[in-house]
Amino acid sequence: MPLSKTDFIQYLNCPKSLWLMQKKPNVYPFGGFSEYAKKLAREGYLVEGYVRQLAEAWDNASEFSFQRVFETDDGLYAKVDMVRTRSDGLMDLYEVKSSTSVKDSNPHNQLKDAAFQAIAAKRAGERVGSIFIVHLNKAYVRAGNVNPEELLTFADETARVNALLAETEAEIEDALALLQKNEIDEGSCTCLMLGRAQHCDSFDYFNPTVPKPSIYSLPRIGGAKLQKFVSEDRFDLGEIGLDEVTKLQQPVLRSYKDGQPFVDAADIENFFNVLHYPLYFLDYETYASAIPIVDGLSPQEPLPFQFSLHVLDQNGGLTHHEYLADEAEQPWSLIEALEQAIGPTGSIVVWNKTFENTQNKNMAARFPDKADFLLGIVERTVDLMDVFKTGYVDIAFDGSTSIKRVLPVVLPDLTYEGMEIADGTAAMDGWAKMLAEPDADKRAALRKSLLEYCELDTLAMVRLLEFARGIIVAS
Template sequence: MQKLLREGYEVERYVKQFFDSAGDRNVSFQAEFRTDDGLYARVDALESMGNGATALYEIKSSTSVKTDAKHNHIKDACFQKICAERAGQHIDRVFLVHLNGDYVRNGAIEPGAMLVFADITEAVEEVVPSTSKEIDAALAFLASEQNMSGCSCVEKTRANHCDAFAIFNPEVPTPSIYSLPRLRANKIDDLRSMNVLGLDDVPDDFPLSENQRIVVDSFQEGEPKVSVQPIRQFLSELIFPLYFFDYETFSSAVPLLDRTSPHKHFPVQYSLHILDADGLLHHKEYLEREARLPDRLLDRMKEDIGPEGSLVSWHASFEKTQSRQMAALFPDEADFLNDLNDRMVDLEDLFKTAYVDARFDGSTSIKKVLQVVCPHLDYSDLDVQDGASAMESWKRMLDAAPEEVDGIAQSLLRYCERDTFAMVEIYHFLMELIS
């Protein structure tokens, strides 16, 4: 969340640069509007145009106008228009300013090329009636004796829950029906109508998919549901040495480097645990300490990864995407990178269907799986504990005082190393399982 806020302000600075370079445009920033009944809006930018009309600009750090249930930019801008107009300021045009995802930095940032000014006036006008009703309902609720037990998120799928879901819905257990994979809202509605929230109360005859039912069975039987044969086959097809591999990447709304684009990741670090057929384990790693493209990182990878052996990753689609994008940046290295992708397998896949445990709480992230199958190992002792924090720490390292750089670097190295060592431990767990 802090990263999103910081990048939003950074995009706003370039919007200001764009308007400043236009010369005679009358634009103000952060204008505030309040109403007596409790509405408040702070508008990113407001322009008094030559014809007496007023334009409102909502600035986003995304690369498109989003209209999904979780991020509806049209409704965001509509709220601001309604608030401004109820406070006495008529709004004639509404624009959503976002980033051009195809923009490639080449030297100094060009605001006119990086920014897109999307006219969303008509789209906003279409939702004014419904948004006004929602605003009035919210104001009425705030003015009443409020019952704060529960929120409408209980009607939605887990991906659409608000950040305060656990606070407003303490009666929902963990795991719950929301932990079931790909459970649609209509099924949630059916279960709630039966007063079913916990997995222990899901009826045997309730229609669920095979993947959903196996999670319920795991919870009700108090043990994981294991299919040994696909696990044995997956492990038997691995080729030694095994390279347990993980990238850490950096991305930013405003491109940091030449040849990069808004929100496009590029690797800045990797960890590699190498397991030989005789059981010998050794570790290699690389961290880029300068703001530069991953050319030196690639050189080190070619030294550390031999021509034979399986690359074992977790959520391999991410690693493969990074390798493909690096191949586009460095065509001379495409053969090496494509070969890595061809040799890569995804350890996470086994925990989607072959080893299912309700204690994963609907997730197969490495941290969720690790705490169940290898509880002796976790991330609690690390300064950096997730990918977003790693990204922020790497940027902070670039700007840090010399005496602080090594400390930040070591925190990053330990975090990435923990990811690949976690894969090694999970691999050993699976090998014992099938022995």
């Protein structure tokens, strides 16, 4: 089986994972090609299209060719996005990326990526000249039709890639040698020493004796402490003392040891003490793309296109407001709809305030006329997620504070299951599909799904707050 560039990058990130994928595909946890992955692939083609458009307009256009394949006798397979065959016999290589800078470290080291391509081209008999990484220009702001010349940055990375060639050659040999082996140590893998964010889907295969939940369910576990637990073969939370973990990890461990949720009513009360009515439960959906879809946006800059807002007054009255853009546009109408719905006083309740506040600050920077309103929202924002980080923690959350993880445990009657659109990535994809959908009925169905999903996000917050209030009342 040939070693492709994608395989090689996987090898650099984790040799065992590549081995398992190639040698035991029947047990390798292939994820489906997610909607998000499809979007990235589509965007990659779009960016390549602009590179092609640009190159074909150059005086020396005939020197360029695209998707050039190099296959070598020792098993390398490379497809280079664009090559230039120069009159001096050298070949320049161009790797096209949808990022806004050249990435030079794992998990996707684009310099190594280019080094692999250069080595494959050389082994296939080419004399390689310059090596470019073509990426998006972060400073580009769309104004009318996309201007490929301004959109793209041609970074000459010849020197940095050449400096990596010897090292990359050795790594390629190691990768090829690994793939010759029919057996490796499948009894564990190096991610035992790393927190869960680093684990891939093969973790369970290589570490079948690690229980669930385990020490990896402790939030932000890592470093010397994790290494100590692992070296002492203590993976079970029952073997970990409360005095051995951080304040943030203690609620998770307490819940495990007590066999019931950890509750700190005083902590929850502190949250309620800073609330001012009416309460505005707010959630945004955003769309980011390699090629900005509206004027005024830069590559990969998020565009808020939807919000859901539940308003809870002091007497328990609940009203719902929502907005969903019917076309790709700057969020003027969205902001105006928010201004209509959000009064001058009252707390803004969100889940993970970093995300919502980032959108508000970005919009404030883009629309100075609305800055007072949007930055005022930032000032008034409280994060309901904090309650489920330290005030009420169930081991069934498995160390996560994602609302998608908390909600089914705390309020199993409220569920995202079975929804046409059930997470932020699907919402982003659903909105793009809605805009492109010519059939009115299908478009209306997508619109309905988007509205239902976002509404559930804020209704879930309302209900989770009620749940937290119930704890205080009962205490």
